[in-house]
Amino acid sequence: MKKYTAHYQKKDIVLVSETQNEVGRIVDVRKLFHYEQYIAFNSKKYDIRNVGFLKNDVELFDSNVITYFTDLAKERIIKSGHGVRIYYFKLKSTWQLTEKGELLIEIREEKRRGKESIFHLEVDHSADDLLTLLFLHYSTKEFNSIGGDGD
Known part of the structure; x- marks a missing residue:
């Protein structure tokens, strides 16, 4: 498993590797x-x-081609184009993304008093870093805005 951390830098969220290199x-x-x-x-x-509906799903584009999109109703992220893949997520106290029952990404939020949260990620070596960034975005931005209770 690869280990990453993500932190806020002004309004952006920056994903960094264990060696503190920026991933995205x-x-x-x-x-x-x-x-x-x-x-x-x-x-x-x-x-x-x-x-x-309620703008609670996301499409990720590379120019005008959809790379990934979410389906909140079925709790999944879909990779489009050649080699379609379907990933399922759970947004509980830890946020998890799986494919065919195998855990690919797990995100834990470290809440800090008076400061922005830091996110700790464990990512399977087979998982695409772009998918990791999309899942981090969806977990932190989108679901919070529609009332994710974090249980």
């Missing part, structure tokens, strides 16, 4: 009449679009 970041750009979210990974920008 989840970026929030908020200006007067403009709001944009994207994932910066491997010198590429992957746009995040909220879709669905």
Whole structure:
């Protein structure tokens, strides 16, 4: 398993390896009449679009091609395109993403008094880091906004 930590840097969430190298970041750009979210990974920008009923699902784009999308109703993330894969998530006290019953990603939140949370991730070597960033985004941003109770 790979071990990562993620922390807030202003409004962004930065994912770093055990050696403190930046893997990628989840970026929030908020200006007067403009709001944009994207994932910066491997010198590429992957746009995040909220879709669905109450905007509680996400599509992740590389230019105009959907790379991943979520399905909150069935608690899954789907990799689209060539080699479709389906991952299932559980958002309890630890956030877990599985494929065919095998644990791929586990995220634990360390809440710190008076400071932003730090997230500790254990990621299977077979899991794509882009998927890790999307799951981190969905777990921290999207589900919190629609009332995830964290039990």
